Amino acid sequence: MSLVDWFANLFVQEAKHYVFTPVVSDAEKLVFREGQHYFRLRLAEMFLKDDRKLFRKAVPVVSSVVSLQFGASAAQQLPNVAGPLALNLNENSLGKGVQLNYSLTNLVPYRGGNVSISAALLAYVSKDYFSAFLNLANSIAGQLTIGQLSAALKVVGSVAGALQDLLDSGDKEVRLVYHNEYAGTDDLGGVSLQSGYFAVIGAQAGKFNPEKLLVKNSQLYIGDDRQSAKPLAGYDYMLFGVEAALYRDDFRYFSEYNSLLYAAIEKGMLDKAEGDAVIRAGMLAVFKSDDLTYVDKTRVAAALKAEYEERLSQLLKAKNLLIPDDQWLNSRALAINPEATERKIAPVLANKQLDDVAIADTILEMVVKGEIS
Incomplete structure (x- = not known):
């Protein structure tokens, strides 16, 4: 029973x-x-x-x-x-x-x-x-x-x-x-x-x-x-x-996201195109997660992309620069307004012709193109 x-x-x-x-x-x-x-x-x-x-x-x-x-x-x-x-x-x-x-x-x-x-x-x-x-x-x-x-x-x-x-x-x-x-x-x-x-x-x-x-x-x-x-x-x-x-504040500690982020930065230090490919894979992993809503998936994906670009840019300028983790994504990600994100992706979520995969692909493209940041 x-x-x-x-x-x-x-x-x-x-x-x-x-x-x-x-x-x-x-x-x-x-x-x-x-x-x-x-x-x-x-x-x-x-x-x-x-x-x-x-x-x-x-x-x-x-x-x-x-x-x-x-x-x-x-x-x-x-x-x-x-x-x-x-x-x-x-x-x-x-x-x-x-x-x-x-x-x-x-x-x-x-x-x-x-x-x-x-x-x-x-x-x-x-x-x-x-x-x-x-x-x-x-x-x-x-x-x-x-x-x-x-x-x-x-x-x-x-x-x-x-x-x-x-x-x-x-x-x-x-x-x-x-x-x-x-x-x-x-x-x-x-x-x-x-x-x-x-x-x-x-x-x-x-x-x-x-x-x-x-x-x-x-x-x-x-x-x-x-x-x-x-x-x-x-x-x-x-x-x-x-x-x-609307959002959870502990996603920074989801191990798979961090590992992909650091892998992207490592690749990007040698070849920006390879780093971009890895971070896109990380963003896709976010959209496959069952632990996040679509509003939060969008926010987290945009936050990971933003941190990747920011870290890589500074590391390329000064390879010996060391910045503590807690000065990065935690404040940056939470600054991305979940209410504004919800409004931007609401038409996609309301489209009855799209399944979960199509919704994820559509929103991911919006993040990649900078329509959500």
Whole structure:
């Protein structure tokens, strides 16, 4: 049985008419567009109404699985587990302090199609072996929330297996269960995936007023206004945040791009035409990446080309010139406006007659010709 099936069965068995609601926050509301935005799911906050009593006997855990399209492959299931033991807290520290913003997915390009989110707030009876096992499961799952997802997918099977063992082991109390599937757009009868916050609260629907809820500093508050609002208490709840982004700032550390960049500079020092051919291959590798959106692929390709030209020019003028890496691409690339890039390539992305390869070729030519820089 897959993790998605496990959550589906749990939902049927345990789900009640609890409160599910979007929550007002300062986050901008944005409907995701295929090929143009990144998506990341966070568990902003989890709360157990009897945490002081519970933490002495049990370990709180939010387990989740997100199913989404990644690259050209079938939908990927990205499992995760979040809980205070991820912070290496002992039993004397549990239930104290503030624990916020657990990443449940990496920053993943939104490819359209179906995106489903399942999560459960669980309380497991604490036993000698359980804490070590939970730490191990969390450590494995953490590999899916950093770096390139294309590389991290190698451990998905291990993560799913570990979490399946975790979910099936020990005595547990199910506090809350959540499942939702996003596809299409609201105005056409679908369910749009949007940025912002939503909460699942262990309160009886119809007897709880969600209109007074709001998010402050990644925490769930309730009140008539932001000034007088107080942290919500007295209910089990999970507060989730859906993040949208136009670009990611860690592409500089994608190993294949750096290796091609330095190879191009090395070739270009001897023969500019050979260097140009290598950097074009590097730009093409960018457009083949599953870890970037088309807006960001365009930005990164233009940034790599700009750095290649700038470095090569200076090195040819003074072959002994040494400039630290951090003075180059990081500032240069981020100066390339993603909003402007989005506007320039929007007509290409909207052309229904072009497949992914044709889109990549067309945009790459725009970068090479300097139409995007």
